[in-house]
Amino acid sequence: MPLKQVAIIDGFRTPFARMFSDFKEMTAIDLAKVCLTELVNRTEIDPVEIDEIAMGVSIPKPTTTNIARIAALGIGLPKTINAYHMQLACATSLLTTAHVAMSIATGNADVGIAGGAESMSDVPVSTTEPFRRIILEAQTKRTPEEQMLTLGQVKLADMIPPPMPLAEAYTGLTMGEHTELMVKEWGITREEQDDYAARTHELAGKAIADGRIPAEVSPVTPPPDYHVAETDNLVRPKPNREKIGSLSPVFDKEFGSITAANSSPLTDGAAAVLLMAEDKAKALGYQPKAFIKSFGFSGLDLDIGMLFGPAFSTPKALKMAGLKLSDIDLVEMHEAFAGQVLCNLKAFNSKSWLAENVGLKEPIGEVNMDRFNMMGGSVSIGHPFGATGARLVTTCANQLPRVDGTLGLITACAANGTGGAIVLERAN
Structure with missing residues (x-):
C-alpha cells in the first residue's frame, strides 16, 4: 500500500511565558486545553473528523501522564478519539508530529493533532530521601494520630527541598554543563555566544512587530486576574549587548561561557499542529500549508557531546527525502543554548568529525544564516520543553512562502543524547 501525503493545515500556540510569570497558576493541561481549543476553532475542523491526538509533557506530574487524552476530554472533544502521550524531552512535539504523520501516511488515521505543553511553574517537587520515606510511611497509617506520630520523625533539614532535578540521569551533568564541555572542545567563544543571543532576540522582536x-499565537487570559497574555514575555526586541556580556557564567563559574542570557529560559506554554491526509484535506476543502516530506530521529554517544542531536538526526531526514542541505531553503533549529547551536553548525561542515562520529562521507554542509531561525528561537522566545517542536513546525510552514522557499528543515537536540529532524515541503 503506498504511503499517503501528510499535510500540515495549520498550527497555533499559546504565548511562551517565563516560569512563574503569566501562567504561574496554570497547569500543562490548562495550557494544552487552550491550545487545542484555539486550533479546533481557528481551523474550523469538525471534531468528529479528528482520529488521533498525540501530545507530550517532558516533566509530567502523575496527573499529566496522558495530557492529550485529559485535555481532549476537558474541552469536549469526542471520547472516541485516540489521544495519547509521548515524550522525547526537548524534541517531544517533533516526535508527536512524526508519529501522527506516520499514522496518517499508513492509513490508520485521516486527521490528527500533534503537539505538547510544559508548565515549569507546576513541575513535580522533589524532596529529600528521608522526607519522602516518612511521607510514604505516613500514608499507610490508618488514623490521623498515627500519621502525626510518623510525621514527627521529620527533621528540619529533611524539609529543605533539593535543587530542581535537571541533571542527566546517565551522566549526572546538566545540559548546560554538557554544553560547556562542547563549546570548550569546539572553540566557541563567549563573544560568539553572546552575539548569537543578541541576534535571536532582535529577530524575534522584528517578528513580533x-x-x-x-x-501563530492565541491570546490567553490566565488566572488569578485574567489579564490578556497575548505575546511571548521573554523577548527583548532591542537587546543590550553590553549587559548580555556582563552576566556571569552559570554552569562553570570560573572558566565557563554559558550565561542566563545565551541560554533558553525555563518556560510555560503549549503548541499544536493540525495534520491531515492530502486527499482528506481536499475532500474537506482545506488548503495545506506544507507537506511532511521526511523525518529522522537519532541517539548518539554522550561522550561525543550531549547536544549534537541535530548533527545526527539531520542526515537521516535528508537521506529519507533524497535531499542535500543545499536543497533546503529554510532551517529552524531549536536553541537550547547559543553554544549548542554554534557547535552543531560547525559540526555540519566538519568532514572529519562527521566521518568519525556519524559515518558520513561528506559534510552535511554550511547553513545559510540569512535563512536560519529567521523569527528568533528558543533563547529569545522561550522553551517549554514539550511544546517547542510544534512551534518549530508551525513557524517553518508559515515562513517558507514568505521567503519563496520550497523546502524547510526543522531539527532539535534533546536530553539523554537524542535528537530529531523533519523536512517540510511547501504546498503550492
Whole structure:
C-alpha cells in the first residue's frame, strides 16, 4: 500500500511565558486545553473528523501522564478519539508530529493533532530521601494520630527541598554543563555566544512587530486576574549587548561561557499542529500549508557531546527525502543554548568529525544564516520543553512562502543524547 501525503493545515500556540510569570497558576493541561481549543476553532475542523491526538509533557506530574487524552476530554472533544502521550524531552512535539504523520501516511488515521505543553511553574517537587520515606510511611497509617506520630520523625533539614532535578540521569551533568564541555572542545567563544543571543532576540522582536509571531499565537487570559497574555514575555526586541556580556557564567563559574542570557529560559506554554491526509484535506476543502516530506530521529554517544542531536538526526531526514542541505531553503533549529547551536553548525561542515562520529562521507554542509531561525528561537522566545517542536513546525510552514522557499528543515537536540529532524515541503 503506498504511503499517503501528510499535510500540515495549520498550527497555533499559546504565548511562551517565563516560569512563574503569566501562567504561574496554570497547569500543562490548562495550557494544552487552550491550545487545542484555539486550533479546533481557528481551523474550523469538525471534531468528529479528528482520529488521533498525540501530545507530550517532558516533566509530567502523575496527573499529566496522558495530557492529550485529559485535555481532549476537558474541552469536549469526542471520547472516541485516540489521544495519547509521548515524550522525547526537548524534541517531544517533533516526535508527536512524526508519529501522527506516520499514522496518517499508513492509513490508520485521516486527521490528527500533534503537539505538547510544559508548565515549569507546576513541575513535580522533589524532596529529600528521608522526607519522602516518612511521607510514604505516613500514608499507610490508618488514623490521623498515627500519621502525626510518623510525621514527627521529620527533621528540619529533611524539609529543605533539593535543587530542581535537571541533571542527566546517565551522566549526572546538566545540559548546560554538557554544553560547556562542547563549546570548550569546539572553540566557541563567549563573544560568539553572546552575539548569537543578541541576534535571536532582535529577530524575534522584528517578528513580533511585523505580525509574524502574533499570527501563530492565541491570546490567553490566565488566572488569578485574567489579564490578556497575548505575546511571548521573554523577548527583548532591542537587546543590550553590553549587559548580555556582563552576566556571569552559570554552569562553570570560573572558566565557563554559558550565561542566563545565551541560554533558553525555563518556560510555560503549549503548541499544536493540525495534520491531515492530502486527499482528506481536499475532500474537506482545506488548503495545506506544507507537506511532511521526511523525518529522522537519532541517539548518539554522550561522550561525543550531549547536544549534537541535530548533527545526527539531520542526515537521516535528508537521506529519507533524497535531499542535500543545499536543497533546503529554510532551517529552524531549536536553541537550547547559543553554544549548542554554534557547535552543531560547525559540526555540519566538519568532514572529519562527521566521518568519525556519524559515518558520513561528506559534510552535511554550511547553513545559510540569512535563512536560519529567521523569527528568533528558543533563547529569545522561550522553551517549554514539550511544546517547542510544534512551534518549530508551525513557524517553518508559515515562513517558507514568505521567503519563496520550497523546502524547510526543522531539527532539535534533546536530553539523554537524542535528537530529531523533519523536512517540510511547501504546498503550492
